[in-house]
Amino acid sequence: MPKIESVDLFYVSMPVVEDISDGSQDALLVRVSAGGKVGWGEAEAAPLPSIASWIAPMSHGFCHPIKTSVMGQELNSPEDIKRINDTVKRRSLDILQTDHTLSGIDEALWDLLGHMRQEPVWKILGYKKSWPKTPYASQLFGLTPQETLNKAKAVVADGYRASKFGWSNFGMTTVKDDADHLMAAREGLGKDGILLVDAGCVFGDDVERAAKRLPALKEAKATWYEEPLDRDALTEFKALSKKTPKVKLAGGEGAYTYLMAKQMMDIAGLSFIQIDAGRIGGITPAKQAADYAKKKGVTFVNHTFTSHLQLSASLQPYAGMKDHEICEYPVELKTVAKAITRNQIGRDKNGQVRAPDAPGLGMEVDADALKPFLVDVSIKVGGKSLYETPVLRK
């Protein structure tokens, strides 16, 4: 029975990280080996606190370093991954950072299992086919409506049917300003374009302020209104879902456990649940969320703002769900995120994308291209070295 022989965490980053809402400026990569095979995953998480949670000295029986629940474990089946996932969650329950770190590990374990079986992860998850998805170009609102208009036109020119605009100044100035941006985006996308709007939690728990944007969203024919409220504000989300004019709500990227995603589907009045496999604890809980979404009649969408390794990981859980066809597809990746994989998940002749029909996650991590971005980290506790950046290899 193969056992997990090594787990290496790598922090890669742009030389200069800018103070903008672009999540592709750094990454935490996880490399796992067992039985002569290697798997890679990525945590959509702050690298340094995640590395710290991996090696943090035990605080008590429910606050173990994650490392001790993974190293040496048997790995031969999805059940083994589930067992490792459950063990980490229980033994590191009181380290808040745990589930973010676990996400990268779980992804790497699935990639590894796929390589052992020479099968795509989506097939091991029980799907017969990887259905095409309609990618939306995910980008930030412009600083002016004119800039938003130009950005919308640019993605149309680039062949996208759908685009999401988000963050930036949305919700921070006036209702009129937001409306101007929304109408500019609609104009740029044309009347048949799919317009998605991401408010980035800007209204906290203030349902009324969030609701003031509904008329403009309706007028601009937004397909969804994403995260107008704080990620924990479930009853407030529900209240907003009942306001008129009706605009469908989306959320879930902040869910860092399956049960959080489930509560959002049960309580918050969501029409779309957006799951980041790099945050929710990996592909294992993301698949649970996809199954539950299907059951509840909620549309599952991946959340991905980083590399194509992460994109593949986030596509796997719903690859076989034909009717859940919207897909977040990052278009403004920084060079470090591009460097992570040698191959990319490209758009086909219909402009659609799908989870690769190749072993594991189907992505080839490019250790050589990544080397210039590798960040050297050293953590010593009580005079003992607990973490030194490992050698980056395939």
Next chain:
Amino acid sequence: MPKIESVDLFYVSMPVVEDISDGSQDALLVRVSAGGKVGWGEAEAAPLPSIASWIAPMSHGFCHPIKTSVMGQELNSPEDIKRINDTVKRRSLDILQTDHTLSGIDEALWDLLGHMRQEPVWKILGYKKSWPKTPYASQLFGLTPQETLNKAKAVVADGYRASKFGWSNFGMTTVKDDADHLMAAREGLGKDGILLVDAGCVFGDDVERAAKRLPALKEAKATWYEEPLDRDALTEFKALSKKTPKVKLAGGEGAYTYLMAKQMMDIAGLSFIQIDAGRIGGITPAKQAADYAKKKGVTFVNHTFTSHLQLSASLQPYAGMKDHEICEYPVELKTVAKAITRNQIGRDKNGQVRAPDAPGLGMEVDADALKPFLVDVSIKVGGKSLYETPVLRK
């Protein structure tokens, strides 16, 4: 206007940490100074990941190191603390560890403000009086029913009217075993003792397994049944609250934002909300939770399993709420947790405790006593030192 001049984080620990559910084996202390005054707080969090979140290099605009939202800020009023709290939460939204770390900082800021004004924190929070609370001795179930019986008798002999038993093997073997422990605890406490039971999330989202313990809990006259289910399982908690025989549910220690605590009160069918100021993001959100509990008719209880500095911080938010009188009072503190404060919050002649009538949190941190427990930490990123354990001083 005074500005925050220094913030120091200290990791203190027992020389050997045991694999038991005792949260007092290490601690993360926070020392803040401004305008010539000093304040202390404690995060009930894994120290190393929390330190990492304090200094983690920026990943993007919503993933800043916490440090940059605190240092140099003006501090003169509760509104300043709220502003700092809000800034940290927004700028470090995507570091999962953030709210745990923030808890210690917020507590220290309140202590500091109290010292500036020479007033207890509870007075600045708007309370006229610090009401006596009935402490329950918080301890682990014994390994055998006989041991549980002995533990219950011991706390009665020590003058406690109430005791909580938790974790250990509860829920891990049979319904009969759990019933035996519960009846042993009841026998040991006598018929008028207040028996509280903490299941430590052992049943996950399995309402039926959790419900199987209800008859024994009812028979043993348990005042509450704490965290039978996963912290995120709100709808499942609600379902359990409707099962017969009826046993009141308690939960909330895992809430790391005010809104999470609010959702639990709104949705989960809780009769008791247990808030740890050292986890929820400090005294600021803990007070919001206490206000909301009052409004909703839910009883507020502090959650504290560590030092008396943390005990004071967790008492402040409901110090003036006369009818919310149960108080968690840790009785098995390890020497490092005892060493944190020179003074302790003792029981009065009626066996009750209260938040101190003294400036700030009313606790004197004992730098000299702590020195032997100080853990030396060094974190270097990209060849640059980001954290070295500071000099421990008053």
